[in-house]
Amino acid sequence: MFIQHTGKDSVAIVTVEGCIDHTNAVQFEEYIAMLSKEFNAIIIDCSQLNYVSSTGFGALMYAQRVVESGGGVVVLCNCNKEIMTLIDIIALPVKRYNSLDEAMEAVQNTDVKIIEKPVPPKDSPKIETYTETKPVTTTSVVFEHPLVIECPDCKTMVRISSAGKFKCPDCGLQFTVDDDQTVYFN
DSSP states (O other): OEEEEEEETTEEEEEEEEEESTTTHHHHHHHHHHHHTTOSEEEEEOTTEEEEOHHHHHHHHHHHHHHHHTTOEEEEESOOHHHHHHHHHHTOOOEEESSHHHHHHHHHTSSSOOOOOOOOOTTSOOOOSEEEOOOSSOOSOEEEEEEEEEOTTTOOEEEEEESEEEEOTTTOOEEEEOTTOOEEEO
16 A cells, blocks of 8 residues: 545545555554544545455544544545445445545535644654553453544544453553453443
């Protein structure tokens, strides 16, 4: 996967080449999360996207949730027939447009207020949308697919790769994840 973006009128236009699958889904999530700090609207141009696996669709849903939780919007454009069919099958609630111009017009005409977000100074700490948390106690169970949990107190997205006891990195809320991926908040 090759991913890049350009900014136009407070909208990030993201071009993705190749595929989004288990090998690069986390990279895709992090890239969109980074853009959500600077842009309220993100258009993902899929004209050079060949394939999206189930993990890739999970990454797309996660990225959409991160952007929308901050009051933004994510739309797709130029999807091939295979990707369009898969989006319909899984009922992914994302707007799709035939061209970049249509997507840009739709984003600019939405109720989402497109504003310039200030870029934090270089000396300020970097704020991540989600954080990979290490267990407080060691465990031998490592999940094949990491969990992404939203903290009920501060809404931080936390990525969990194994069973154990954890703390939210932002607010300190403690929670436990069992071997069967059941989450218990204390």
